[in-house]
Amino acid sequence: MNSLLDEMLECRSIDACIELALTDAWGDEEQVVAWLTCIEEMFGRFKQVEVMGRQVTLAGFDLAQGRAVVVICKEGKNSARVALESVNFHGMTPAELRWLKAWRKFSKTA
Numbered sequence: 001m002n003s004l005l006d007e008m009l010e011c012r013s014i015d016a017c018i019e020l021a022l023t024d025a026w027g028d029e030e031q032v033v034a035w036l037t038c039i040e041e042m043f044g045r046f047k048q049v050e051v052m053g054r055q056v057t058l059a060g061f062d063l064a065q066g067r068a069v070v071v072i073c074k075e076g077k078n079s080a081r082v083a084l085e086s087v088n089f090h091g092m093t094p095a096e097l098r099w100l101k102a103w104r105k106f107s108k109t110a
Contacts, residue, residue, distance in 0.1 A: 005041050009095050017102035032067050035103060039069050042099045043089060049073065050088035051080075058087075069103065 002010075011017045017038075025034035040061050049058045049071065056073040062081065064070045070081040085104065089096065 004037070008038060008042055008099065011095070011098065011102075014098060014102045014105055017099050018106050021102065021106070028067065032063060032069070035106065036061060036063055036069055038099065039084065039103065042096055046089050048090075050090060051082050051086060067107070069107075 007020060008017070011020055021034050021038045022031055023034075025031045043058075043061070046058050048055050050056070051071075051073055054075065056075045059072040059074045059079065061084075062070050062072055064081060069084045071084055071087045073080050073082050073087070084100075085107075089100075092100070
């Protein structure tokens, strides 16, 4: 049996990513939770990200205002919740880039 990450890595198109993310997710709430799960799985390997030109620690992912996935960033003792679209992940693989594009496409139409 394949892990979720294995299945995610097999997706070869943005639409295939969206279809996999929404498998068995009914209604808005389940869909956004499903996306959060996929984002955590795909991007959890990153320890550092860039926000507004600064390198910060990626502390996790969460939901905000119903349908937004946010990145929890830390710099020293300070932390911030930043929209996923505002974060740069350096060294993304083609699969990670595809999943980020899929999230963007989904979030614009939702």
